[in-house]
Amino acid sequence: MTDDAQRWKAKYLDSLEQQEKLERRWDARLDLLRRGLVRSSLAAEGSDKAVDQCMQELREIIRGEQMDAGLSALIPRLEKAVLDSEQRRQQRVEQNVAGITDLTQQLLTLDLPREVRRALKQFAKRIDERASQPREMPAVLAELSSLQQKVLAVLGSDQVARPGLLQRLFGGRDEAPESEKTAPGSEVAEAHDEVALPQSLAADEDDQPAAPAAPAAPAASAQPASQPVAAATAVVTPVVGSEPVAPVPAVTRPTPALDSLPLDARVFSGDDDPAYALPEAAEPGYSAVAPHVAQSLLGLLDELELPLRHQPQGEELRARMQGGLNWYELVPVLDDLAVLVLAVTDSGQREFAGYLKQLNERLAAFLGTLSEAHEGYSESLESARSFNQELREQVSGLQASVQEAADLESLKQALEARLDGLLNTVSEHQRQRDGHEDEVAERLQALAQKVAEMEQEAQSFRDHLEEQRQKALIDPLTGLANRAGWSERLELEVARWQRYGGELLLAVLDIDHFKRINDGYGHLAGDKVLKIIAGELNKRLRKTDFIARFGGEEFVLLIPATPLEGGAQLLQTLLSAIEHCPFHFRGERVTITLSAGLTAFAAGESSEVVFERADQALYRAKRSGRNRIEQG
Numbered sequence: 202m203t204d205d206a207q208r209w210k211a212k213y214l215d216s217l218e219q220q221e222k223l224e225r226r227w228d229a230r231l232d233l234l235r236r237g238l239v240r241s242s243l244a245a246e247g248s249d250k251a252v253d254q255c256m257q258e259l260r261e262i263i264r265g266e267q268m269d270a271g272l273s274a275l276i277p278r279l280e281k282a283v284l285d286s287e288q289r290r291q292q293r294v295e296q297n298v299a300g301i302t303d304l305t306q307q308l309l310t311l312d313l314p315r316e317v318r319r320a321l322k323q324f325a326k327r328i329d330e331r332a333s334q335p336r337e338m339p340a341v342l343a344e345l346s347s348l349q350q351k352v353l354a355v356l357g358s359d360q361v362a363r364p365g366l367l368q369r370l371f372g373g374r375d376e377a378p379e380s381e382k383t384a385p386g387s388e389v390a391e392a393h394d395e396v397a398l399p400q401s402l403a404a405d406e407d408d409q410p411a412a413p414a415a416p417a418a419p420a421a422s423a424q425p426a427s428q429p430v431a432a433a434t435a436v437v438t439p440v441v442g443s444e445p446v447a448p449v450p451a452v453t454r455p456t457p458a459l460d461s462l463p464l465d466a467r468v469f470s471g472d473d474d475p476a477y478a479l480p481e482a483a484e485p486g487y488s489a490v491a492p493h494v495a496q497s498l499l500g501l502l503d504e505l506e507l508p509l510r511h512q513p514q515g516e517e518l519r520a521r522m523q524g525g526l527n528w529y530e531l532v533p534v535l536d537d538l539a540v541l542v543l544a545v546t547d548s549g550q551r552e553f554a555g556y557l558k559q560l561n562e563r564l565a566a567f568l569g570t571l572s573e574a575h576e577g578y579s580e581s582l583e584s585a586r587s588f589n590q591e592l593r594e595q596v597s598g599l600q601a602s603v604q605e606a607a608d609l610e611s612l613k614q615a616l617e618a619r620l621d622g623l624l625n626t627v628s629e630h631q632r633q634r635d636g637h638e639d640e641v642a643e644r645l646q647a648l649a650q651k652v653a654e655m656e657q658e659a660q661s662f663r664d665h666l667e668e669q670r671q672k673a674l675i676d677p678l679t680g681l682a683n684r685a686g687w688s689e690r691l692e693l694e695v696a697r698w699q700r701y702g703g704e705l706l707l708a709v710l711d712i713d714h715f716k717r718i719n720d721g722y723g724h725l726a727g728d729k730v731l732k733i734i735a736g737e738l739n740k741r742l743r744k745t746d747f748i749a750r751f752g753g754e755e756f757v758l759l760i761p762a763t764p765l766e767g768g769a770q771l772l773q774t775l776l777s778a779i780e781h782c783p784f785h786f787r788g789e790r791v792t793i794t795l796s797a798g799l800t801a802f803a804a805g806e807s808s809e810v811v812f813e814r815a816d817q818a819l820y821r822a823k824r825s826g827r828n829r830i831e832q833g
């Protein structure tokens with residue numbers, strides 16, 4: 202064998218060996234993949250029937266000989282089954298989220314202590330995000346279960362305290378304890394309960410779940426207004442005991458607080474001051490809040506500064522709202538209003554963009570005028586130089602003429618000619634300079650005018666922005682500062698207090714059982730109460746104090762340079778003023794009270810910590826009977 206043939210043979214044997222190695226490696230890999238597939242398919246089993254079926258087939262194909270053909274037939278079916286299964290899984294997730302949300306909302310409709318309500322609300326906020334991840338489900342359910350236990354504990358403890366109350370509230374009298382059914386005189390008590398309870402105002406909110414809102418009218422017919430007050434009071438006597446109420450000197454008959462009586466028992470003859478009259482809203486459900494909704498939307502529409510071309514739409518929408526909004530009209534009206542709000546935002550942005558463009562153009566023109574002025578200045582320097590040059594030439598010509606003159610006559614002629622030339626040069630220069638100065642003065646005038654216009658426009662934009670900013674800090678219903686306004690002022694007062702020291706108090710005030718005012722008299726009445734209370738509080742404060750509506754029926758107060766006792770006295774004045782406000786409904790007196798938590802800033806504390814303390818104090822005030830101040 203030649204050398205060449207030897208080399209080729211060695212090469213061939215080498216590659217054969219390599220080929221065998223590669224084949225062994227591929228077989229090992231294939232085996233690994235097969236086993237992996239079988240295990241994965243087993244792991245994936247149980248989630249969906251169709252997918253399970255495909256997985257079963259997959260395992261058989263892998264174990265068999267016809268893997269290629271089997272797989273290419275199976276894979277499209279498997280893909281479809283997986284897609285369908287995924288869709289079904291998504292639906293199940295949505296159902297889970299909806300179910301948990303429903304359950305949470307049902308719990309939230311119950312009257313619960315603040316901390317439980319707060320925890321439930323926080324839980325509700327994150328349901329979507331958490332319940333959509335299957336691995337989170339056990340934790341979500343565990344948390345819901347613990348919250349539910351808390352709710353049940355609250356309700357359960359009430360049941361022990363007053364057996365039969367829950368049954369009465371929910372109408373489940375069959376389940377009332379035997380002793381209650383047979384107790385002497387219980388029929389009378391139950392008869393009274395049936396009249397009073399639909400109003401949902403009979404018992405302390407913390408002792409009972411919220412009864413569904415009931416219209417004022419049916420109760421009025423069940424227990425006429427002329428019915429002796431004593432009877433109604435008798436119905437709720439045990440409850441009154443749980444919430445001691447300070448006597449109200451302003452009225453001749455005892456005026457129990459709103460939170461201690463059923464609605465019809467809470468109405469007493471009061472002053473007929475129309476300012477404190479609560480508007481009537483007899484219809485239940487949406488229709489009870491419809492005027493409130495329409496009024497708020499109208500208010501919103503009034504606040505919109507509509508661009509000219511959207512004004513007809515605005516007017517048409519206003520007419521629709523003024524005609525009253527029923528449930529079915531509400532959605533299209535909201536849609537149309539949303540369009541207008543977007544139009545205003547858009548036009549505001551366009552107006553601002555237009556202003557910026559105009560400003561840009563003005564600045565460009567301004568720069569142009571400046572460079573013209575600069576050119577004019579260079580020109581005038583140039584003309585002064587040439588004037589100078591000309592003068593020199595004229596004077597040296599004059600000197601030459603004097604030296605060259607042979608006689609007096611020729612000297613005289615030469616001098617006259619030279620002097621004429623000189624005078625011409627001077628007057629021409631004068632003329633040019635005057636023209637130039639006029640031009641410059643004109644330009645300066647135009648520049649000054651432009652600057653003044655720009656300043657004026659910028660000022661009106663600043664004013665507009667400030668106006669908008671101020672509006673954004675005000676609560677439109679009460680006219681007090683809103684939460685944003687509160688944050689701004691709080692920051693300022695805390696900075697001032699940190700710098701100068703002294704005392705700074707923070708109080709949180711909350712209307713007692715405000716929900717019952719809404720439920721019993723309607724949202725319009727609730728709004729009016731809010732407005733009046735805001736005004737009553739505000740007018741009793743010093744200029745340096747600050748009050749804001751923190752949201753809903755909650756107000757916050759900052760009282761600088763006042764010791765804690767002084768602050769407590771001030772709050773007492775405020776609480777008593779509100780309690781004695783002659784609110785009335787259909788000519789009958791309604792007493793409304795506030796609870797408050799008060800605390801002082803201590804060195805090094807953040808406003809969040811202080812606020813939390815005041816809030817906790819308010820919570821204690823609510824728990825220990827309402828219409829009182831607690832210090833934290």
Ligand SMILES: Nc1nc2c(ncn2[C@@H]2O[C@H](COP(=O)(O)OP(=O)(O)OP(=O)(O)O)[C@@H](O)[C@H]2O)c(=O)[nH]1
Nearest residue numbers: 711712713714715716717719724727728753754823
């Ligand atoms: N009319 C009206 N009601 C409001 C407004 N903001 C919040 N509310 C209502 O205020 C009520 C507050 O109810 P809750 O937080 O349960 O408290 P509450 O009934 O005052 O009971 P306590 O605070 O425990 O004494 C809710 O019914 C809200 O709908 C508003 O701007 N106008």
